[in-house]
Amino acid sequence: MNNTDKTERTPFSAAGFPLAVFRLLGSLRFALGVVLLITAACVAGTLIPQGYQVGKFLERYPEAQRRMEILDTLGLTHVFFSRWFVVLLCVLAASLLVCTFRRFQALRGAVGAKRIRVCGSLFTHISLLLVLVGGVIRAVWGEKGYIELREGETIDQFVGSHGMTQLPFAVRLADFTLELYGESDRKQQPPAERLLVAWPEKGLMKAFPAVVGVPYEVTAPGGTADADTCRVTIRRYFPDFYIDTVSLEGGTRSDEPNNPAVSVEVIHAGQYRTNWIFARFPDFGEQAGAENPTDPLHLRYEVGMSEPSVGRSGAIKAYKSRLQILTDGKPVCEKTIAVNAPLSYGGYTFYQSGYNPKDLKWTSLQVVRDPGVIIVYIGFVLMMVGLTLVFWVAPMAETGKPKDGVVS
Amino acid sequence: MLALVAAIIGLVGKGRLFDKVATCLIGAGVVVQTSYILARWVEAGRPPFSNMFESLVLFAWSVAAIYLMLRIWIDLPLIAPPAALMSAMVLAYASTYGFEIQPLVPALQSNWLSFHVFTCFLGYGGFAIAFVVGIGYLVAIKDAVFRWFFWAIAVLIAISKPIFLCITYVLFGLNKADGGTLAAGIGASFNSVILGPGVVAKLFYGTIAAAIMIEICYWIVRRKSMQRKTGETLDLVMTRTVSFGFIFLTLGIITGAVWANSAWGSYWTWDPKEVWSLITWLIYAVFLHCKFMRGWRGRRAAWISIIGFVSVLTTYVGVNLLMDGLHSYGSK
Numbered sequence: 001m002n003n004t005d006k007t008e009r010t011p012f013s014a015a016g017f018p019l020a021v022f023r024l025l026g027s028l029r030f031a032l033g034v035v036l037l038i039t040a041a042c043v044a045g046t047l048i049p050q051g052y053q054v055g056k057f058l059e060r061y062p063e064a065q066r067r068m069e070i071l072d073t074l075g076l077t078h079v080f081f082s083r084w085f086v087v088l089l090c091v092l093a094a095s096l097l098v099c100t101f102r103r104f105q106a107l108r109g110a111v112g113a114k115r116i117r118v119c120g121s122l123f124t125h126i127s128l129l130l131v132l133v134g135g136v137i138r139a140v141w142g143e144k145g146y147i148e149l150r151e152g153e154t155i156d157q158f159v160g161s162h163g164m165t166q167l168p169f170a171v172r173l174a175d176f177t178l179e180l181y182g183e184s185d186r187k188q189q190p191p192a193e194r195l196l197v198a199w200p201e202k203g204l205m206k207a208f209p210a211v212v213g214v215p216y217e218v219t220a221p222g223g224t225a226d227a228d229t230c231r232v233t234i235r236r237y238f239p240d241f242y243i244d245t246v247s248l249e250g251g252t253r254s255d256e257p258n259n260p261a262v263s264v265e266v267i268h269a270g271q272y273r274t275n276w277i278f279a280r281f282p283d284f285g286e287q288a289g290a291e292n293p294t295d296p297l298h299l300r301y302e303v304g305m306s307e308p309s310v311g312r313s314g315a316i317k318a319y320k321s322r323l324q325i326l327t328d329g330k331p332v333c334e335k336t337i338a339v340n341a342p343l344s345y346g347g348y349t350f351y352q353s354g355y356n357p358k359d360l361k362w363t364s365l366q367v368v369r370d371p372g373v374i375i376v377y378i379g380f381v382l383m384m385v386g387l388t389l390v391f392w393v394a395p396m397a398e399t400g401k402p403k404d405g406v407v408s
Numbered sequence: 409m410l411a412l413v414a415a416i417i418g419l420v421g422k423g424r425l426f427d428k429v430a431t432c433l434i435g436a437g438v439v440v441q442t443s444y445i446l447a448r449w450v451e452a453g454r455p456p457f458s459n460m461f462e463s464l465v466l467f468a469w470s471v472a473a474i475y476l477m478l479r480i481w482i483d484l485p486l487i488a489p490p491a492a493l494m495s496a497m498v499l500a501y502a503s504t505y506g507f508e509i510q511p512l513v514p515a516l517q518s519n520w521l522s523f524h525v526f527t528c529f530l531g532y533g534g535f536a537i538a539f540v541v542g543i544g545y546l547v548a549i550k551d552a553v554f555r556w557f558f559w560a561i562a563v564l565i566a567i568s569k570p571i572f573l574c575i576t577y578v579l580f581g582l583n584k585a586d587g588g589t590l591a592a593g594i595g596a597s598f599n600s601v602i603l604g605p606g607v608v609a610k611l612f613y614g615t616i617a618a619a620i621m622i623e624i625c626y627w628i629v630r631r632k633s634m635q636r637k638t639g640e641t642l643d644l645v646m647t648r649t650v651s652f653g654f655i656f657l658t659l660g661i662i663t664g665a666v667w668a669n670s671a672w673g674s675y676w677t678w679d680p681k682e683v684w685s686l687i688t689w690l691i692y693a694v695f696l697h698c699k700f701m702r703g704w705r706g707r708r709a710a711w712i713s714i715i716g717f718v719s720v721l722t723t724y725v726g727v728n729l730l731m732d733g734l735h736s737y738g739s740k
Contacts, residue, residue, distance in 0.1 A: 003498040028701055032694055039690045046680045046727075080678040115667060135676070144673065234532045257506045279476045315511050340671045352514075368673035376675060380662045387658060391651040 026098040045079035113397040120389025131378030135339045137372025147175035151361040177320040178361045181315045196300040209375040227269045235265040277301040321363040411492040427485040441469045452509045457525035464502035468495045470533030490540035520667035528660030536651025539717035542710035545642045547625045558619035565612045570594040684723035691716045
């Protein structure tokens with residue numbers, strides 16, 4: 001080897017630079033570094049308000065305007081759609097490509113269990129590339145938009161991700177239905193929620209169904225004066241009560257009865273008061289009102305916990321749209337779609353997106369065209385085949401029982 | 409809990425009787441839990457995997473079931489106490505949620521619900537066992553850093569709210585101070601961690617409890633030195649459980665993506681839950697690459713399995729509690 005040969009092989013020479021890049025991209029350390037950068041970006045993307053959440057965040061904290069602008073300039077308010085994140089993904093794809101090539105080369109010399117393991121590793125890396133390619137195809141050639149229809153209306157275009165898009169056919173909303181969980185879905189058992197009202201002075205204790213807005217009168221036996229009667233009304237119900245630390249107002253985190261609470265209005269002898277009563281903290285309300293000398297009543301809110309009940313009347317069970325596909329004004333296809341049951345026709349898929357509770361003849365549909373999804377699904381299948389080969393088949397092939405192994 | 413007590417006695421004492429009792433008790437627990445899950449499935453008329461309570465029960469089941477599978481394959485009494493403890497703690501946390509059967513919202517009415525949730529939790533269960541094995545390894549080698557780890561985390565949690573207050577003040581210009589001063593706000597937020605009923609306070613005391621338990625474990629092993637074979641076995645178990653968890657987490661992510669595409673027209677929306685499951689997947693992918701291609705073993709592998717499980721907890725619980733997204737209906 002002479003000095004000229006050495007010069008030609010240095011990274012800074014014309015011949016050596018591509019090789020150096022190739023080696024860098026195929027380096028495990030480099031690949032893991034890129035992965036860790038992507039991980040850090042993902043963490044940032046979940047902790048910093050993204051996209052439409054920025055507007056909501058600024059409504060609540062207008063003083064953060066300037067700093068959010070700085071974060072926006074850095075691409076941290078739209079991490080997953082920013083240029084630098086896309087560059088990171090491209091670098092990852094390049095690294096995957098080189099690693100895949102290397103594994104393909106390693107496959108030729110491998111036999112037995114090692115061959116299975118390398119094959120599995122090859123499949124796994126190819127699958128990741130396929131998923132990324134599918135994502136690119138969706139981003140570039142895919143379309144997504146919304147259609148809003150009233151019963152009997154027909155539409156043949158929508159505003160998609162690339163502007164107004166003309167459909168090759170028309171869509172008509174023939175019918176919209178909203179189904180609720182009714183009494184037939186509910187097991188026959190006593191009401192699970194009740195308000196217990198105790199009036200120790202008068203030796204009274206009564207239980208009422210806990211229904212919002214319905215007033216109940218508690219009258220001492222033989223009593224006729226205002227002082228002998230209390231009127232109790234549940235004004236508000238929060239299934240998962242919490243206090244907003246900023247506004248100091250009560251609210252509910254969710255529809256699940258994790259911390260059921262009711263706001264109860266009590267009117268007695270011309271006096272009016274409101275108390276929060278908590279099903280899981282019955283003494284809390286007592287302590288809150290115990291020292292008020294005008295409170296004659298002790299209130300307790302109970303939620304039935306011993307027997308599960310199926311269904312709660314009034315909850316949404318399903319919302320469905322009966323769609324017709326029309327070509328030249330004639331229906332060629334009809335299907336009732338619901339969430340998880342879309343309609344696919346002519347390369348477009350229509351998903352049941354939303355409805356208007358105040359107008360039950362109206363529906364909102366999401367329209368999607370994604371030519372890359374089949375590539376992504378192939379990637380998914382290949383991924384599982386690859387992982388199975390690496391972690392199960394290869395070790396089994398080595399000794400006949402699961403054992404740790406090394407991929408060279 | 410009975411299994412936990414028996415397992416600790418078995419570990420500290422001589423003979424194998426209590427270890428066998430512990431494993432039998434865990435097995436009985438799995439049978440009972442399986443019966444409960446099936447009964448709830450029949451009662452509800454749909455898979456019982458739709459809210460926090462049901463998923464926590466499934467998680468506890470998967471931890472115990474994977475532990476049992478592991479014990480069939482390999483004899484390792486060391487993992488019995490932490491596996492029993494973890495399963496018990498998860499069930500205890502589940503009891504803080506309402507267990508009334510709720511009707512499914514339209515978005516969850518799909519056969520994919522069973523596949524997606526079940527595979528995810530099998531994955532989480534595998535990672536949980538790898539986590540406890542990692543802890544067991546670090547305790548067995550009397551790792552000094554790990555010994556103070558939970559105390560450090562507890563201190564971090566105690567000062568987390570004040571630090572968060574300062575960061576939001578510096579980064580976003582927000583002043584959430586009570587009484588108008590940042591100092592008062594810091595004091596109030598610190599008090600809410602130590603004395604409040606909120607999630608952060610629960611985390612704080614939970615971490616303190618974990619730190620105390622780790623101290624007890626260190627006290628138990630103080631006079632014993634880990635045999636090389638035990639260390640290799642623990643390392644092997646960690647690798648296999650992470651591999652198991654990784655396969656099922658991958659399957660869980662894939663089934664979730666396919667389901668999302670059929671429900672919402674998009675297999676990936678960068679939803680916080682999806683992103684954190686990807687973060688978890690990437691962390692364990694790094695673990696497996698370092699393990700198989702760089703031969704990482706022992707201490708380093710144990711630490712990554714612990715960090716990975718923190719990511720699992722963030723994905724499972726943290727996202728539900730702290731972030732909004734498409735998965736919010738499964739938060740409680």
